[in-house]
Amino acid sequence: MSTPEAAAAADPAIAELTDQIAKLGVSIAEAKQAKKPKEEWDPLLKEMLALKVEYKAKTGQEYGPNKEEKKPKGNDSQEASDKNKEKRAKKAAEKAAKEEKKRKQREERERIQREKLEKLKSAANEDWSHVFGDAPMIQSATKSEEGVNRWTRIEALSKEMEGKKVLVRGFLHTARGVGKGAFVLIRSSLYTVQCVAFESKDIPSAMIKYMNGVPVESIVDVYGTLTVPANPVEGATQSEVEVQVEKFHCVHKATAAMPFQMEDACRPDLVKETDVGAYDHEANASAEGGRVGQETRLDHRWIDLRTPANQSIFRVQSMVCTLFREYLLSQNFMEIHTPKLLSGASEGGADVFTLDYFGKPACLSMSPQLHKQMAAACGGFERVFEIGPVFRAENSNTRRHLCEFTGLDLEMAIVEHYDEVLDVLGDLFVYIFDGLTEKCGQEIQRVKEQHGFEDLKYLKKTLKIDYATGCKLLREAGVDQGDYDDLSTENEKKLGDIVREKYDTDFFIMDKYPLDVRPFYTMPDPNNPKLSNSYDVFIRGQEILSGAQRVHEPELIEERARAWGIEVETIASYVDSFRNGALPHGGGGIGLERVVMLYLGLPNIRKSSMFPRDPRRISP
Numbered sequence: 011m012s013t014p015e016a017a018a019a020a021d022p023a024i025a026e027l028t029d030q031i032a033k034l035g036v037s038i039a040e041a042k043q044a045k046k047p048k049e050e051w052d053p054l055l056k057e058m059l060a061l062k063v064e065y066k067a068k069t070g071q072e073y074g075p076n077k078e079e080k081k082p083k084g085n086d087s088q089e090a091s092d093k094n095k096e097k098r099a100k101k102a103a104e105k106a107a108k109e110e111k112k113r114k115q116r117e118e119r120e121r122i123q124r125e126k127l128e129k130l131k132s133a134a135n136e137d138w139s140h141v142f143g144d145a146p147m148i149q150s151a152t153k154s155e156e157g158v159n160r161w162t163r164i165e166a167l168s169k170e171m172e173g174k175k176v177l178v179r180g181f182l183h184t185a186r187g188v189g190k191g192a193f194v195l196i197r198s199s200l201y202t203v204q205c206v207a208f209e210s211k212d213i214p215s216a217m218i219k220y221m222n223g224v225p226v227e228s229i230v231d232v233y234g235t236l237t238v239p240a241n242p243v244e245g246a247t248q249s250e251v252e253v254q255v256e257k258f259h260c261v262h263k264a265t266a267a268m269p270f271q272m273e274d275a276c277r278p279d280l281v282k283e284t285d286v287g288a289y290d291h292e293a294n295a296s297a298e299g300g301r302v303g304q305e306t307r308l309d310h311r312w313i314d315l316r317t318p319a320n321q322s323i324f325r326v327q328s329m330v331c332t333l334f335r336e337y338l339l340s341q342n343f344m345e346i347h348t349p350k351l352l353s354g355a356s357e358g359g360a361d362v363f364t365l366d367y368f369g370k371p372a373c374l375s376m377s378p379q380l381h382k383q384m385a386a387a388c389g390g391f392e393r394v395f396e397i398g399p400v401f402r403a404e405n406s407n408t409r410r411h412l413c414e415f416t417g418l419d420l421e422m423a424i425v426e427h428y429d430e431v432l433d434v435l436g437d438l439f440v441y442i443f444d445g446l447t448e449k450c451g452q453e454i455q456r457v458k459e460q461h462g463f464e465d466l467k468y469l470k471k472t473l474k475i476d477y478a479t480g481c482k483l484l485r486e487a488g489v490d491q492g493d494y495d496d497l498s499t500e501n502e503k504k505l506g507d508i509v510r511e512k513y514d515t516d517f518f519i520m521d522k523y524p525l526d527v528r529p530f531y532t533m534p535d536p537n538n539p540k541l542s543n544s545y546d547v548f549i550r551g552q553e554i555l556s557g558a559q560r561v562h563e564p565e566l567i568e569e570r571a572r573a574w575g576i577e578v579e580t581i582a583s584y585v586d587s588f589r590n591g592a593l594p595h596g597g598g599g600i601g602l603e604r605v606v607m608l609y610l611g612l613p614n615i616r617k618s619s620m621f622p623r624d625p626r627r628i629s630p
Contacts, residue, residue, distance in 0.1 A: 027065050031073060036057035143216040144389075145231065145259040161231075165201040169238045169250045176253060178203065179261065181316065182226050183272065192221040192255075195246060196232055200321050200456060201291075203248040205232045207255035217258065227272070227313070233257035240518055256416045270302045271311045274360040277301050278460050282612035285552070286499050289409050291626050304616060311621060311630055319460035322453035323618055326446060327606045331397055333445040334418050337438050343393040343420065348381035350374055350399060358378050361403045363413075374401035378419050379531070380584045383560055386421040387595040388587045395420040395503060400599075405625045409501075409614045410552065410604060416622040421560075421597030426545050428533075428559035431596040435547060435555065436472030439517060443468050446609070454610070463611025466549070467510065468517040475509075476522040479540070483508045494540055496527045499552075508553015521545035530574040531567060533559040533596075547598070547609040557598025564588045 034054050041051035060074045162176045180198035187193075190209040195202050198586050209215050220626060224230065235251040242249040245338045280299050294304040307314040314320060335345065351367065352375050362373035378396050386394045400417040424430045443466060446454070457463075475483075477493070482493040484501055487508055491501055509518055525534055525542040535541035542559035568578050571585075578585065606618040616622040621630060 018549050019070075024065070026066060027061060027075075028066070030198060031058055031061045031065065034061070047186075048611055055130060077140050077627050078231060084227060116615070138217065140257070141213075142220050142241070142258045143260070144263065145261050148261065155193060160419070160547070163201075164196065164198040164203050164248060167203055167248045167251050167253075169234060171250070174236050175233070176236050178205075178253065179229065179231050182224055182228045182264075184226060185222050185224065187218065187222040187446075190215065192218045194230075194232075194255075194258075196230065197316075200318050200452070201248060202246045203253060204243045204246045205253040205255050205258075206259065207234075212256070221255070221258050224260050227268065227316075228260050229262040231257075231259045231261055269313065270306060272313075272316065275302045275307065276299050276319070277462065280464070281463065285409055285607070285611075285613045286503060286552075289407050289410060289614065289616075289624075291407070301421065304504060304614065308616060308622065309630075310626065315620070317460070318456045320617075322450075322456040323606065323612070324620055325453045326450050326610065327602065327620075329446060329450050330442055330602060330609075331416075331418070331504065333442045334395075334438070335397070336445075337441040338393075338395045338420060340627065341434060343395045343422070344391055346385050346391070346396050347383065347398065348375070348385075348396060349377040361399050363403045371616075374395055376394045376400060376402050378417065379529075379578060379599065380581075382419055382421040382429075382530050383531070383595065384584070384587045386423060387560070387562055387592045387596070388590070392423040392593065393420075394422075397602075400502065400601075407625055412615060412619060412622055412624055414605065415604075415619065416602040418600035418602055419597065420514055423593040423595045424559065425594075428545075428596045429523075430597070431557065432474060432521065432545060435557070435598060436474070436519060439547070440468065440470060440472065443517070457610050457612075461610070461617075464611055466516050467514060469513070469515045473509070473515050473518040475518065475520050477520055477524070478522065480505050480520050483512070492528070494524045496524070502548070502553060503551040509548075509551075516550045517548065518545050519545055524605070528558060530576060531558075531560050532568040532570075533561050545595070547600075548612070549605065552604070552608055554596045554605050554608060555600045559594070559596040559597065562588055562592040562594055563620045 024396050034057060038051050038054050038058065041054070059292045065071075065073045096339050101514075160177055161179055164178050167176065174604070178196055178198070180196040180202075183197040183202060185192065186193045192207045194205050194451050197207055207213055207218060207221060209218055214437055232253055232255055233532055234255040234257070235621060237254050238250060239252050243252055246252075277300060280301065295301040295306060300386055302314075316323070339345075351365075352373050353367070353370065362376055364371060366372070377400060378398065381392055382396060385391050390409040396417070396419045398417060398419075399414055401414050402411075403413065404411060420434075422431060422434065480497075481491045481495075484505055487504065487505055489496070489501060497505070505514070510516055521544065522535060522541050523544045523546070525532065525540055528542045528544045533543040542558060544556075546553045546557075547555035561570060567588065571578055571581060603615050603618045607610075607615045610618070616624070
């Protein structure tokens, strides 16, 4: 067989064909050596291959040297030694195994992708609204036979219920996606539970995406099986259980942007604030360390109230009212309701909110004092109490004053001495404190977690000291305090510290105040005209109740009113109510918000008022 060179020599056409193939080969080799992309030299290769086909057709031979004519290799350059053959064989086997593995992996990926596409296609055609999605608006259109019993309260979830199907409703506290799963924390009042879902044949991927996409603080219904995880769930009150989600529906979606994050609103206080002194609204608009300022909280109080601490504060407040009512009812008191619209200033003071009452001047009541006296002493009810609003038009921007607060008032007839009232008051507060310890232990703990405080110390037999003794204790501690001078807020706090140190109590009663610092209807002390039969009750060095034996003689009432510069005509109906016989009596008025504030060691009364009203705030 001849070579291309021999064929070219015999036939000029073959020579031209051979030359073209050779030139193309050189161009392709140069392109490869220059590492040019295949796209550039691939057309040349195709052209060269076509010419080689034409060469074979004309010569009957493959283009190139004859295999028989190739120079045989010597013994010293044999193809390979036996060892090299084994290596090449091993490498070839490994390469074949890798290729087989890749092939199988590729086929598995293709299978999974086909199944996924089929699943998505099936899911797209299937209605999943019964499993997840936005629930229809609740308009009381229908009701089930089970009614509210279909739902389980989150606080009731326990490991004893393992395996049971449960339906819970609450705020979506947090949501986070992990791989093909969703972990959500649902909150109802003080309690939270973790709910978990993973993509499966019954849980489409769209449901996982939906769960992770619902805005926090939306209201959701979650249905599933209660399980016990291997480890307690951190961050959930119901840490021993979790819900394996089967259905997830949004009852009401939170559409507005959150003014602050709930995690920030729940952070523990960085430092303990003072609970006395001026309150700066601007300075409290923001806070450090990722916390939320007091004014920002109050501007969005409906959200702030959702924190566990605030939920607890107002449950404690509710319990104080309940216990106040329980004890007094047990002592033959009767609850009354007095008017809050008055034709004159209650207590004869000037700090009242005035208004027009059909063309006549009127004001909002700053105390039920006069009417509860009429009811107990003149109306014959003898023992009465009231829980109601009190209004004070005092431009006091402090940490313990409000323009509207809830008053817990009581008034009772006495037989011979106002100590009868003090005995009732002492036992009343011990009953309240004992009741809070017994019934609100969990709430108190939740408040401590955010606003740390020491438990209130109190004696079963309430400590009582007189004003002169209190002033003496202050002077012994180096404080300048006269027996007939009014106590400043700072001196009250100092006296509270002294009493705690000396008597091991945060709660005490002090009586026999100077007459000049008490209201006009206060009974003077029969043994010292400079003193009065009056008293205050203190918690942690701050006054929470002010009271006295009242004057029940009309002539003495008028005398005391004139001494205060009050025109008798403006309180004529009050004075006249004592002209037809009146029982000796006494009582007191308690500020509910201040009691809760001091019992829980809170630094600001705005924290214990659900929607506080101060000189700068009248909304929301």
